[in-house]
Amino acid sequence: VTVFSPLITLLTDFGNDDPFVAIMKGVVSRINPAARFIDLSHNVPPQDVFRGALILRSAAPYFPAGTIHLAVIDPGVGSSRRPLLIEAEGTSYIGPDNGVLSLALSDKKITRIIELRNQAYFLTPTSATFHGRDVFAPVAAALSLGVPAEEFGPTLADYAKLAWPQPVHGDGSVQGEIIYIDRFGNLVTSIAESELRTIAHKPLTISLRSYTLQGLHDNYSSGAGQDLIALINSWKLLEIARFCGSAQLHTGAQVGDKVRIGRSV
Amino acid sequence: VTVFSPLITLLTDFGNDDPFVAIMKGVVSRINPAARFIDLSHNVPPQDVFRGALILRSAAPYFPAGTIHLAVIDPGVGSSRRPLLIEAEGTSYIGPDNGVLSLALSDKKITRIIELRNQAYFLTPTSATFHGRDVFAPVAAALSLGVPAEEFGPTLADYAKLAWPQPVHGDGSVQGEIIYIDRFGNLVTSIAESELRTIAHKPLTISLRSYTLQGLHDNYSSGAGQDLIALINSWKLLEIARFCGSAQLHTGAQVGDKVRIGRSV
Amino acid sequence: VTVFSPLITLLTDFGNDDPFVAIMKGVVSRINPAARFIDLSHNVPPQDVFRGALILRSAAPYFPAGTIHLAVIDPGVGSSRRPLLIEAEGTSYIGPDNGVLSLALSDKKITRIIELRNQAYFLTPTSATFHGRDVFAPVAAALSLGVPAEEFGPTLADYAKLAWPQPVHGDGSVQGEIIYIDRFGNLVTSIAESELRTIAHKPLTISLRSYTLQGLHDNYSSGAGQDLIALINSWKLLEIARFCGSAQLHTGAQVGDKVRIGRSV
Numbered sequence A, B, C: 001v002t003v004f005s006p007l008i009t010l011l012t013d014f015g016n017d018d019p020f021v022a023i024m025k026g027v028v029s030r031i032n033p034a035a036r037f038i039d040l041s042h043n044v045p046p047q048d049v050f051r052g053a054l055i056l057r058s059a060a061p062y063f064p065a066g067t068i069h070l071a072v073i074d075p076g077v078g079s080s081r082r083p084l085l086i087e088a089e090g091t092s093y094i095g096p097d098n099g100v101l102s103l104a105l106s107d108k109k110i111t112r113i114i115e116l117r118n119q120a121y122f123l124t125p126t127s128a129t130f131h132g133r134d135v136f137a138p139v140a141a142a143l144s145l146g147v148p149a150e151e152f153g154p155t156l157a158d159y160a161k162l163a164w165p166q167p168v169h170g171d172g173s174v175q176g177e178i179i180y181i182d183r184f185g186n187l188v189t190s191i192a193e194s195e196l197r198t199i200a201h202k203p204l205t206i207s208l209r210s211y212t213l214q215g216l217h218d219n220y221s222s223g224a225g226q227d228l229i230a231l232i233n234s235w236k237l238l239e240i241a242r243f244c245g246s247a248q249l250h251t252g253a254q255v256g257d258k259v260r261i262g263r264s265v
Helices: A020-031 A049-062 A131-144 A193-198 A247-251 B020-031 B049-062 B131-144 B193-198 B247-251 C020-031 C049-062 C131-144 C193-198 C247-251
Strands: A007-012 A036-041 A068-072 A083-088 A091-096 A110-115 A168-170 A173-181 A187-192 A204-208 A211-214 A229-232 A237-241 A258-263 B007-012 B036-041 B068-072 B083-088 B091-096 B110-115 B168-170 B173-181 B187-192 B204-208 B211-214 B229-232 B237-241 B258-263 C007-012 C036-041 C068-072 C083-088 C091-096 C110-115 C168-170 C173-181 C187-192 C204-208 C211-214 C229-232 C237-241 C258-263
Touching: A007 A020, A007 A049, A007 A131, A007 B020, A020 A036, A020 A131, A020 C007, A020 C036, A020 C049, A036 A049, A036 B020, A049 A068, A049 A091, A049 A173, A049 B020, A068 A131, A083 A131, A091 A131, A173 A193, A173 A237, A187 A193, A187 A247, A187 A258, A193 A237, A204 A237, A237 A247, A237 A258, B007 B020, B007 B049, B007 B131, B007 C020, B020 B036, B020 B131, B036 B049, B036 C020, B049 B068, B049 B091, B049 B173, B049 C020, B068 B131, B083 B131, B091 B131, B173 B193, B173 B237, B187 B193, B187 B247, B187 B258, B193 B237, B204 B237, B237 B247, B237 B258, C007 C020, C007 C049, C007 C131, C020 C036, C020 C131, C036 C049, C049 C068, C049 C091, C049 C173, C068 C131, C083 C131, C091 C131, C173 C193, C173 C237, C187 C193, C187 C247, C187 C258, C193 C237, C204 C237, C237 C247, C237 C258
Parallel strands: A007 A036, A007 A068, A068 A091, B007 B036, B007 B068, B068 B091, C007 C036, C007 C068, C068 C091
Antiparallel strands: A083 A091, A083 A110, A168 A173, A173 A187, A173 A258, A187 A237, A204 A211, A204 A258, A229 A237, B083 B091, B083 B110, B168 B173, B173 B187, B173 B258, B187 B237, B204 B211, B204 B258, B229 B237, C083 C091, C083 C110, C168 C173, C173 C187, C173 C258, C187 C237, C204 C211, C204 C258, C229 C237
């Protein structure tokens, strides 16, 4: 039986132009030459912790048990914000304690929260500006070699959590908001498929800015010829899309815009 | 003898911002922990099946026998368009039946065309919006583990093919068009090196919009000091370029623009 | 003991849209199926050899001994510029002889400089426009399999070097320049931490265009509320930054702009 080193995923706001991500991979590879990497995204807008948290939440469930997720969106690097390792259901999450790990963990059974304080596992000298390289990467590498979590520092009772924008129910309607816009210009809302069950009247009416849509589509191409369609996307969230086009360009919508689902008028 | 799991290449229009590509790699890794990935490109403009097909055609010949090429440019996802596995000369091509695989296969001996219909190999529930994750990735993973192609569904007689824009010959000249513009602004035409043999008179005269070029260069730097040069590029196609500059910016040319090669006047 | 194939890093100006990088990886994989890749960056602006050299200099020290660094920023491809393999302190550097390798090597003990001339290791036919594919990738692959460096061609006495923009000292001050701007808009200067020791008077005064900054910060977040801060960055260079913002957008600064460090006035 061949035993593989656990996968390490990387999620940052470092972009794909600078060598920062590669430097982290180099650091890991020096410690664990068998390390294997998968990039979640490095194009999170600078300091956009919420978007990073959403990406981690969307991607982590599809990775093998034992994967180490490394998320470095870290405007507070070098300050008092704590560096964390969280273990949940056999998977490890490493990153700053600013909420970037939290949306992925909200429905998980957490086994252990560790503050990364054991400098024996850091690169030295340890900079105050690049903990991705000096703290998070070497800890992920050591973890991937089998170093037990407790080695890295003391156990904590809690960690910073971001709030999911809770849809507001009332009078047979649900109001949520756009929380993510993808490359295609699809507008992803905070409204989960399960929320829509509370709305008895069909077809659903979906409102965004001055636009009103009727009913849900099964896929994108069934919306050919229509300006906009709504559907339940692959993250099981309500999404507003435009077939072979961009709902964002069509509507001018932005993250934070309200979306209302109610009865047909 | 160490046996490696076949390489899996990925080609999509998913971009590098969202986690969609990573999710596909996660799905594959859960099924085959030894899977190894090489990204062809994820920045194909949304729904640009032809450009994706050109990229696959250009890259596939350089990969080892046994490679699994996974191409997900799939505006018809969830509709009646068929998901395919095509085997040709020991290499596997997986993607929607919309032509994205076809330019890579046009000069290959095809062994087998399979419609991916066996849901036992799909992620369940299977979404209607992300077959890259739910259909193509798990099938590629199973294939990389040695599952025989016939397992995935029935054999088909044919598949969708894109037409290569055929150059028009006449009166000692050839007319083609720009089919691809690369990062450097190089203008790649539909005219293969072999087409130029039909033009006896030398030096060749190449016309694009209001520009006329004389003769072919061997490489880019030999065009230093010239506004534009023509050469046979690494894909063995006629290309119009500008040394240390962008022929696209210089000419304003677009994909689809006609290019005429004839005798010097 | 498992022996891993050496890591191969890739640095190019090919971008992430076209399949050029993937083609290089395919070529390597056909020769060495165990090859493992880490991308340093492919978004070096076209032909920007200096920026490529800076990226290689910044990243290479973090990689394991034995790594093969492949840098293809190569406007002179196909001309008389020589293709090189340089070995230094157990690590290999492959690329054109235009200086792209030089900043990484400036403080290294060089063991051997080889001109890649043995066509037995090239792809044939060898194009004059894509040596990344036809020369550099197959040589890197052969090297990763253990082919000795001398096999690839004759030994050279020297190679092309880029000059580091030397800071100018005088009258208790140091003048340098901006040499790199990263994704965050951080302005990286040519002034090393060690240069600042020559300035006795504290706090330091840093001047850029019409802006004047006082003193050095330890990290980014300690500059919250300030327009601009200066700090020693993770490359041990003086950097001008803006917390949760872009110093580039704030100042309009460009690579080449002068930065002066002197006594407080």
